Amino acid sequence: MNQLPVHESLHLALEEATRLEEKYDWEAAVRSYSEIIASIPDPALLGWVQEKRAYALYRTAMQSDSSSIFKDLMGQAVSNYRKSLAFYQDSSERSTEARSLRCRAMANCVRFWTVSKRARLGPIKQAWKYTKKALDLFEQSENGAEYVTTFNQLSLVSDLALAYALTLQVRKEGLREAANHGRQAVKFASTRNNPDEIAQTCARTAILSWRLGNSEEKGSAEYEESCLEAKNLWQKP
Secondary structure, eight states, X not given: OTTOOOOHHHHHHHHHHHHHHHTTOHHHHHHHHHHHHTTOOOHHHHHHHHHHHHHHHHHHHHTOSOHHHHHHHHHHXXXXXXXXXXXXXXXXXXXXXXXXXXXXXXHHHHHHTTSOGGGOHHHHHHHHHHHHHHHHHHHHTTOHHHHHHHHHHHHHXXXXXXXXXXXXXXXXXXXXXXXXXXXXXXXXXXXXXXXXXXXXXXXXXXXXXXXXXXXXXXXXXXXXXXXXXXXXXXXXX
């Protein structure tokens, strides 16, 4: 389980929660993680599962058709990310710094969807800043599993943040940076025996490459190279 120490008695519960995520049954995943949290003594593992519950709340909110339920679930997600941060701070695990940054990134991403349109720039810029820092730390520690998880959860943040770029050049540089993170995520994912994860990582990176290509002059070498890369990534899985 992402290199965290997991007691034997928790494996089945965590595996079931993961299966619910894979089926996009996020509401059931929230309930599953809630039950698991009650039985965990280790701060690092507790922070990790609390973070998983926060993300499941966020995804449940995104599936909601009710604006009031959406806001309530998003509020719960932010609260759970804050709890996760507190647990990580009580842990001596080296990897918790990167996980804490990911929590901060996701909390700001959640806020982006709940504040007024005029107030969205601050949260999404913070989310992208923390995302890049988390990815850098996971890469330095060669924690491929967490790098891929972070990229797949937060790659959309780069696109949202760069929509506020003041110039085309700034947007292109940001897309280039995001695509580089995607390429690294594909490398890490390719070493793991998880076809769904590889497919998701390739698809998200392909979108970034395609956007990068379309920011270049049509017919230019840069345009052709990025669009070909996107096409190959779509076909790779």
